[in-house]
Amino acid sequence: MPPVFPDIWRLRLTVSMETLPVFEEVFERHAEAVTMFMEDRSGISDGECDWFLEGFSRTPPDRTAIVSAMAALAAANGIDAPPLEIEMLPNVDWVLENLRDFPPISAGRFFVHGSHWEGKPPVGSIGIEIDAGTAFGSGEHATTRGCLLALDALAKKQRRRAVLDLGSGSGILGIAAAKCWATMVVCTDIDPSAVKVLAGNAANNGVGRFVTAVVSDGYRNPVVGRGKPYDLIFSNILARPLCRFAPDLAAHLAPGGLAILSGLLERQERMVMANHERQGLTLKNRIVIDGWATLVIGR
Known part of the structure; x- marks a missing residue:
């Protein structure tokens, strides 16, 4: 059958x-x-x-x-x-269909590949193996690539000790941070099936002990609150939710902390930044890939 x-x-x-x-x-x-x-x-x-x-x-x-x-x-x-x-x-089986079209991807030092790929990551790279399962996020999208490039630049400068990945999907960004710093990372998603997938991906990448995966609508899960303040927050979602969550992001960000925002079109930058500037946050860096923007912001 x-x-x-x-x-x-x-x-x-x-x-x-x-x-x-x-x-x-x-x-x-x-x-x-x-x-x-x-x-x-x-x-x-x-x-x-x-x-x-x-x-x-x-x-x-x-x-x-x-x-x-x-x-x-x-x-x-x-x-x-x-x-x-x-x-x-x-x-x-949409997972299988997606994996067939998911080639390995390089973003800075990160090398993201599907669990079906049989090669070896390049020497000196940080390999991340992903089984998308029922979660969205293979790393191929310009927004995920932008976030990985932003993380790579940050990782070369300063260690971040508490990390939140809001709307993790398959967990690529949280796993990447855990691999960079061997630090605790809280990963959230609104979809329970996605949370199961990202927890499995974290374990398969050898960072399961560093990653706490929870179901959360935005910042509502108490686990998210107990982990604050965060030195780094990823929020790769969509422009309007980014605007809606701006006060929560500011409330969970440590003094001197940074946030990497993506999921927005270049033309939506002004709207997203206006909402975060009202919370006392300013733009530190930006990356644009194929019309999609990734913003690094902080106090």
Whole structure:
């Protein structure tokens, strides 16, 4: 009997870069995971692009509610709502499908590869083996690469003794920090299945004793509070949640601490920074890869 995998529904919109944040807000309320990517129609990196916004859910989406919310926000912003596509994805092992398309990735000294890869990391690199499982995050996305590059630069300068990885997904960033400094790292995700995956990944990478993996909606889990103040906080999520969590981030960050923020488009930097500047945090560094920004901020 063939294996049966969880049903997954995909929501999809084709939008412009300018309208992307508007509809991202709707998807955040109606999907368990949200992602976005672009397709260059001109053949040059700065040419005309289509942006695709996708949401994934393990329960059937309420089309009427989603369309209504999209129409309301579109009207408030003086734009048209694009057609909404909803489809149930084929019942296949998406982990295996993703791994087949997941080549090893270098980001600074970090070398991230899937558990299916049979080679050896380059001499002098910090190898991270990832089994994505049902968690999102293979390290291929520009935001994860930006975070790893930012971490690599920080690791060469100063040790960080208490680390929080908020919205860890498969745990790449938390594992990378634990490997750099052999220090305690609290990793969180809103999805219990993701937390199981990241805990397994930490163990497989030899840093299980340093990583505490917990389910948490933002900073709400008491374990997160007990670990503060943090010398370093990763928050690779999306622009609007980054803005919403700015006061919590400031409250959990140690004096002299730094935070690495990502999951935002370059055009969303001003909005994200404005919310964190109100908390007394300033920009220390920025990395932009393929239109996605990674921000290093601190007091």
